[in-house]
Amino acid sequence: MEALAGSVRTFTAAELAAELHSELCALEEGDARAGPGAQAEPSARPPYTLLNMIASADGRATEQGRSGPLGARADRELFHALRTVPDAVLIGARTLRIERYNRIVAEPQARAARAARGLEAEPLACVISSSLELDPELPLLADPEAHVVIITANQATLSGVRAQVDYVRVSDGAQVDLIGAFCELRERFGVKLLLCEGGPHTALELVRAGLLDELLLTISPRLTGGDIASSPAGSRGVPAEVGELPEAALPILSGEVLQPPVGLSLVSVHSTDSFLFLRYRLRR
Secondary structure, eight states: OOOOGGGOEEOOHHHHHHHHHHHHHHSOGGGSOOSTTTTSOGGGSOOEEEEEEEEETTSOSOBTTBSGGGOOHHHHHHHHHHTTSOSEEEEEHHHHHHHTOOOSOOOHHHHHHHHHTTOOSSOEEEEEOSSOOOOTTSHHHHOTTOEEEEEOSOOOOOOSOOSEEEEEOOEETTEEOHHHHHHHHHHHHOOOEEEEOOOHHHHHHHHHTTOOOEEEEEEESOOOOSOBOSSOTTSTTOOHHHHTSTTOBOOSSOSSOOSSOOOEEEEEEEEETTEEEEEEEEOO
16 A cells, blocks of 8 residues: 655645646647547547546535535635636536636736746636526626636527627537537637536536546545535426535535446645645546
8 A cells, every 4th residue: 555645745726736737738749638539630639627626524515505615715725726727617507606606817916827828818718508597697797808608509699698608519419519519619719728617517427428637626624414415406306495405415526326437546645724635637
């Protein structure tokens, strides 16, 4: 058994983001991913995709329906520092609604860090929405300086939004073809590195589609207790009143069981203020 104690490093958010960016840039273009599209020309491959999630020490990704209460200053700093690394940030529509997303990178210091890495000042904001039931007053959609790409199988368009909105419509019947949509993100918008911030259902769909390359998992030094719900309120047949119970919580992947389970390889372990930051690569 390998002893990890000596391998656990303390970190600042900026240091860890810089290390991650440097390592990802060093990946050979042809070897960066082994999932769908790995043998295609670079411009036709899906982006290299990271999933950033937080969970309590007893495995809950939400507390009172949101991920925010699980974090603290160190985790929030890392959350924002990681946004200085990718070409685009992806979230599911439910996460957009619950967490009330604003502009992805608005702080001058963070925008300068991105520019120093040769990136656009702000990553593209990508939202997966099957229904397009999105309130135009959501902060991200109401900001005229935001650029949002909505991935959907729906042929409708949003009205009343002030953000610049583009659509990626690649469907497999009534469902979004995620592999096709990710390839279009790269071809149309130049997205080579994509950071997904959840939620748990979106995260599971990326794993099922073979699109996830790395998991960045923060373990919060909190015990929340309660039952783990398999689905959020009003989703996948779960009555709304069940999801509203205080004890209802979600794991970082929520939905159908993965058969077979997907293996992970530990890349690094960092720690600060009793938080653990685990970086894994998915085994294929």
